[in-house]
Structure formats: structure tokens, C-alpha cells
Amino acid sequence: MRKVTGLTLLAGCLMVAGGIRTNAHGCSPDVAQVVALDECDPDTFNLPTKKGGLGPGGTGFCHEVALSAFGFSTTLGDLIDKANKGTPDPGWDFEPDQLTIHEGTNLSVVDQGGEPHTFTEVAQFGGGFVEPLNHGEPTVPECTGGFSNVAVARTRITQGSRLDVAGLSKGKHLFQCCIHPWMRMEVDVK
Numbered sequence: 001m002r003k004v005t006g007l008t009l010l011a012g013c014l015m016v017a018g019g020i021r022t023n024a025h026g027c028s029p030d031v032a033q034v035v036a037l038d039e040c041d042p043d044t045f046n047l048p049t050k051k052g053g054l055g056p057g058g059t060g061f062c063h064e065v066a067l068s069a070f071g072f073s074t075t076l077g078d079l080i081d082k083a084n085k086g087t088p089d090p091g092w093d094f095e096p097d098q099l100t101i102h103e104g105t106n107l108s109v110v111d112q113g114g115e116p117h118t119f120t121e122v123a124q125f126g127g128g129f130v131e132p133l134n135h136g137e138p139t140v141p142e143c144t145g146g147f148s149n150v151a152v153a154r155t156r157i158t159q160g161s162r163l164d165v166a167g168l169s170k171g172k173h174l175f176q177c178c179i180h181p182w183m184r185m186e187v188d189v190k
């Protein structure tokens, strides 16, 4: 009898999952999409550190997505210059900037840019762990230590990868990138 009940429930779940996206039966949570974007220029980002880049180690820090040959990318120098002037590159961003979700909805954050980011919940927006990109703002506690801090490292998203955020409580939640601290997003849970 138990097995039959279980199968019936499973069939109910599949029907719900295949129809309108709903959480009415508690089968699978609603998912809200967030994307991380950047336009990193691999030619400058992946230069050896001696030449002012971030190094070609591993598979390189920046993976080509921005069509740099056609002028759509941001060089490493430009990125730092703009951050220093307090006018950071708006192409490096989480989209949307604000999201209102119901309690129980999961966030699915996909990195569609070319380099790693973090999607880190913070009490208040502020600087990340890469000082030249902070425009004088102190590093927020949640970003302190960079990737040597496991709490920060587990919020990292590399190009093409996805980070799921579940269990957000009702209220306002702030997320930022600990590398590019102007990448910020507010999530309001109703």
C-alpha cells in the first residue's frame, strides 16, 4: 500500500512539474533566475602577472565571451581605472538589480560573464576583497579573506556555472560580488 501511495504522490508531482510552474504541492520549489555579467578582455586579463595581467595559469582567469576583437570587451586596465574613479563598468552586473520573490523560491544564479564572481549575502553593501576595485570602501566582513575564507569561496561562481540559493527568510536580502563590489542586488522575500 505504501508503495502505491508513494507512486501516486510522485505522479502528482510530475504532473505539477510539467504544467504551470507552481509550488502548490510542495514538489519542487519555484526558481528565480539571476545572471552575473561581465565583459572581460582575455588578452589583458590573462597576461602574465609580470606584465600586469592576472596570469595565464590554469585555463586563464578570463574566458572569451565578449567578442573583444570587435571592441565589446573591457580591458583589465579600464576596469581598474573606472573603479578608481567611482564610475565602475555598468556591464559588470547582476541582473535583475532587484527581485521580489515569495518565501520558498530558490535563486538560480548563473555566471554568463567571462570571469569568476561571487554572489555573497551581506548585511550592508561595501567593498570586496580586491582593494583596487573598492573605490575606498572598506571590505565588508562577509568578503574578508577572499577565497581563503571558505564562507566566501562557497559563494563563488565561475563562468558557465550556477549557484543555487535556497531557504531565504522573509525580508530584505542584499547580495554583492566580493571581487567587483559594485555588482549588487536586492532580493525581497514576501
Ligand SMILES: [Cu+2]
Binding pocket: 116, 117, 118, 177, 178, 179, 180, 183
Ligand atoms: Cu564579480
